[in-house]
Amino acid sequence: MAVPKRKTSKQRSATRYAQWKLKSPAVVECPQCHKPKLSHRVCGACGYYDKNRSVEVKQEEKK
Ligand SMILES: [Zn+2]
Numbered sequence: 001m002a003v004p005k006r007k008t009s010k011q012r013s014a015t016r017y018a019q020w021k022l023k024s025p026a027v028v029e030c031p032q033c034h035k036p037k038l039s040h041r042v043c044g045a046c047g048y049y050d051k052n053r054s055v056e057v058k059q060e061e062k063k
Contacts, residue, residue, distance in 0.1 A: 026039040032048040042049045 030037045030043040033046040035045045037043040
C-alpha cells in the first residue's frame with residue numbers, strides 16, 4: 001500500500017483549503033419567458049430547453 005512519505009504540514013493544508021470557495025450558480029435569462037433559470041437546465045417556469053424542445057410543466061400543485 002502506498003504511504004505518504006511526509007506529514008502534510010499545517011501550512012500546506014491551510015493553503016489547499018484556502019482555494020475552496022463557493023461559486024454562485026450560472027443563472028441565465030430564459031429565451032422563452034425571460035425569467036431567470038439555471039444554465040443547461042430546463043426552465044422551471046415554461047418548461048422549454050431549446051427553441052423547439054420542451055417538457056411539460058405541472059400547472060397545479062397538490063393541495
Ligand atoms: Zn422559460
